[in-house]
Amino acid sequence: MPLPDFFETFPSLDLPFPDDVVTTKVVRSDTALAVFFQIHKDLNLPPHSHKGQWGTVIQGSLRLTMNDETRTYTPGDSYNIPSGTEHAAFLPAGTIVFDVFEEPDRYPLRS
DSSP states (O other), X not given: OOOOGGGGGSOOBOOSSOXXXXXXXXXXXXXXXXXXXXXXXXXEEEEEXXXXXXXXXXXXXXXXXXXXXXXXXXXXXXEEEOTTOOEEEEEOTTOEEEEEESOTTSSOBOO
């Protein structure tokens, strides 16, 4: 499912991954960061933690590990990662997720 054309006007994030692996479209407020992640190549995210994160799978799947439990999420499923919870994830190519981060500056915008 492609994202609407007008999303192309949204800013992108400056991530430590190349654009052929993941692209982003962002809506930011003073209190939160909302991100559409499009995964183009399989992506493994190592264990890490940060403030709260909520998300939902739009297309594809997400394998999320937190609190020593691994669960696979598919389209329509949502997940909540409480602030400070260590987690890791695997997102296969073709996945689109929408995440909202408690930290509005979780990632810098690409200039």
